Amino acid sequence: MKHATSTYAGSAASPSDFPRDGLPEVAFLGRSNVGKSSLLNALAGTRGLARVSSAPGRTRVVSFFRVAGVPKPGGAGRGDLYLVDLPGYGYARAPREVREQFEKIAVSYLAHRAPLRLCVFIVDSRHEPTERDEALRAWLDHHQLEYVIAANKVDALARGTAARTTQHIARGLGRGARAVLGVSAERGTGLDDLWNVIRAAAFAPRGSHERAFIDEADPNPPKAPGHDGR
Numbered sequence: 557m558k559h560a561t562s563t564y565a566g567s568a569a570s571p572s573d574f575p576r577d578g579l580p581e582v583a584f585l586g587r588s589n590v591g592k593s594s595l596l597n598a599l600a601g602t603r604g605l606a607r608v609s610s611a612p613g614r615t616r617v618v619s620f621f622r623v624a625g626v627p628k629p630g631g632a633g634r635g636d637l638y639l640v641d642l643p644g645y646g647y648a649r650a651p652r653e654v655r656e657q658f659e660k661i662a663v664s665y666l667a668h669r670a671p672l673r674l675c676v677f678i679v680d681s682r683h684e685p686t687e688r689d690e691a692l693r694a695w696l697d698h699h700q701l702e703y704v705i706a707a708n709k710v711d712a713l714a715r716g717t718a719a720r721t722t723q724h725i726a727r728g729l730g731r732g733a734r735a736v737l738g739v740s741a742e743r744g745t746g747l748d749d750l751w752n753v754i755r756a757a758a759f760a761p762r763g764s765h766e767r768a769f770i771d772e773a774d775p776n777p778p779k780a781p782g783h784d785g786r
């Protein structure tokens with residue numbers, strides 16, 4: 557984002573460490589290795605902001621990157637927001653305890669975080685969505701969270717294939733999404749469009765998109781995606 561500045565604002569291992577300034581937040585989530593760190597860095601325009609690594613240690617924290625001076629839609633001035641790095645899920649070889657960490661910290665963030673305006677749900681455009689992607693979608697829908705699907709790594713696809721892939725995702729995994737965008741963290745493809753969706757969600761007047769009350773007593777909530785069901 558031109559003219560905006562990004563800084564690392566800290567990592568939280570528990571909800572008591574989340575920021576308290578009430579700025580709008582946009583959360584990034586996706587399977588490990590999908591390019592979440594690369595996408596965060598590319599969006600923030602600061603290389604090395606989010607570590608490009610999928611070390612299982614990162615499953616224990618939620619990291620906050622403050623972007624200052626983001627132009628609000630419709631020329632309504634500028635504002636600050638947080639890009640929030642949630643733990644990746646679906647570590648094939650990670651021990652069960654590590655996988656379960658996704659549930660603890662990410663679920664407590666997603667289910668209860670008042671400043672959360674939008675989730676950026678990242679998938680790999682080269683592969684069909686996995687069962688865990690579907691589980692995450694069901695969970696986001698259940699909790700009435702707004703999300704945009706960013707199908708990353710479209711640079712690896714032929715142009716026609718990229719367009720067909722995003723249409724395919726829009727009809728399937730992305731049917732409840734605000735938008736489905738083909739992006740490339742590496743080449744910068746689609747990042748302006750993604751920023752536009754982020755800005756619109758982050759700075760929309762509150763009210764119409766207010767999150768519905770989450771019914772804690774739901775006896776049958778969908779399983780959180782970090783859970784392998786075994």
Ligand code: GDP
Nearest residue numbers: 589590591592593594608609610709740741742
């Ligand atoms: P994370 O585990 O989701 O944070 O993923 P990383 O950002 O660490 O990236 C995982 C791997 O995917 C790295 O080898 C990146 O270089 C690669 N990668 C990330 N974004 C892209 C992209 O847009 N295109 C391609 N071709 N590779 C990418």
